[in-house]
Amino acid sequence: MGDLKGKTALVTGASRGIGRGIAQRLAEDGALIAVHYGSNDAAAKETVERITSAGGRAFMIGAELGVPGDAEALFAAFDAELAAFGAEPGLDVLVNNAALNFPGRIDEVTYEEFDRTIAVNIRAPLFLVQHGLRRMRDGGRIINVSSAVTSTAHPSQIAYSVSKGGVDTLTLTLAKDLGARGITVNTLAPGWVETDVTAARRATPEGRAALAAYSVFNRIGRPGDIADVAAFLASDDSRWITGQRIDVTGGSML
């Protein structure tokens, strides 16, 4: 896989789950990783420890997303921690991974849940890109994490699905705008993955089997399955791919 030595990557929501997997994988390829988290600093610390004990380099930045001024606050922390780490200013890879999900159908969703979902899942990534671009070197990479819910209907997750539709459109629109700088913008769309989000559904053998059955490989995805594709998108090997939504569902949508 590509060599990310000398590159700096920011992964949002890297304290747990898929974000942690992506952070670890990009660190293995040589990138210095900014491990972003919302409130779980113990989990973020563990991500940093996993990276450093494997010979990689990382620091953590806490910032709540979905609140006014979130992108400014996150990048102020990023700049400060990068300088404290003794690294050159600048950014090469931005992974917009952090998100939340309030399940609910059209007759259940509330204004508050909808607004919160939009604020965290699509407003925050858009403004993180705005602020990130002021730091991103030409030839950089933006990787947005969407979901299988934008290619097949999941009525029980209407707010989440709409927010992830926004992520797909953000990718498409940015890719056209940023090509002149050699920056690629792509979306990863996972299916069911073994993270805290799916823990309750995986709690029984029947539940695990039901999630596994979505994939043609008859297993639930692991963070590493997504992270390996993120590493490709972060690398120079993917330079001719932009504006794309990459299905990483283990064939769940076939």
Ligand code: NDP
């Ligand atoms: P997790 O719930 O395991 O982790 C979420 C991460 O996002 C945590 O690091 C959390 O920080 C951070 N985060 C959440 N809300 C906020 C917020 N308001 N402000 C700051 N940070 C926040 O998620 P997954 O790993 O399961 O999912 C990662 C991505 O993959 C998401 O975009 C999700 O939609 C997508 N996805 C996941 C699937 C799955 O089956 N798991 C399927 C399809 C898509 P903290 O630890 O501090 O709380």
